[in-house]
Amino acid sequence: MSTIVETAIKDAVKMVREAGQLLLQAMDDKKVITKNGTANFVTEIDLKVQEILFGKLLKLLPDSNIIAEETADNIFALDKYTWILDPVDGTTNLMYGYKYSAIALGLVVDGVPYAGIVYNPFLNEMFTAQKGKGAFVNDSRIGVTTNGSLSDSLLGYGTSPYDRGKADETFRITKNVFNKCRDIRRSGSAALDICNVAAGRTDGFFEMELQPWDYAGAAIILEEAGGRITDWQGKNLTYISKSSAIVTNGLIHKELLDAIK
Missing domain, CATH: 3.30.540.10 (Fructose-1,6-Bisphosphatase, subunit A, domain 1)
Incomplete structure (x- = not known):
């Protein structure tokens, strides 16, 4: 470069x-x-x-x-x-x-x-x-965790608070994920939640809707730490449009994707 x-x-x-x-x-x-x-x-x-x-x-x-x-x-x-x-x-x-x-x-x-x-x-x-x-x-x-099981995972999540129409679906999914993981946290900062996954402090994070500025700075930090970020369909984020997001250490990605369906 x-x-x-x-x-x-x-x-x-x-x-x-x-x-x-x-x-x-x-x-x-x-x-x-x-x-x-x-x-x-x-x-x-x-x-x-x-x-x-x-x-x-x-x-x-x-x-x-x-x-x-x-x-x-x-x-x-x-x-x-x-x-x-x-x-x-x-x-x-x-x-x-x-x-x-x-x-x-x-x-x-x-x-x-x-x-x-x-x-x-x-x-x-x-x-x-x-x-x-x-x-x-x-x-x-820093690097992500080596935990390979959702049941042993500590996760973060976001509520997309600017659109309360997503609340019922968000909390239905969150309850389902909570019942399948070790525990769950909500911090109010998606960028820091993603960085916490990168630093091995949590195993994953999910939110129904993020803007590019919510994830752009943190996403490459996560990926360089060995983690993975996609939308809820498993596709790469565009960096120019709002999107759902799933963030993991890479090892529990499929399991978390399945849990939010």
């Missing part, structure tokens, strides 16, 4: 870490805006993080495309260098001081996911990966 891309990735890690300090600010006096959909919010912190990173990312790779959660006119295409940004994954957590949110950033090169950065400033955990170079948290290599 070209030197300009390698340099851009290193600089992006530093920029994401710096922007993460904004998430540590108290929410007491920060404006909260309700977007379209139920429980869909954006705070002044989301907007500020995106504003800061947007301009800097364009300078790192001039003429690159940026797909970002708080942008109204995204160009959903991967025909050039494309950054995919979630300025705050876990906004509701941030609003309530739950202290489990992250900045998530992915880079697609030549139409292929190439790098991922997910930073949780509350735990000071920086997850990173580049295609073919492994996955890391704070520069220590």
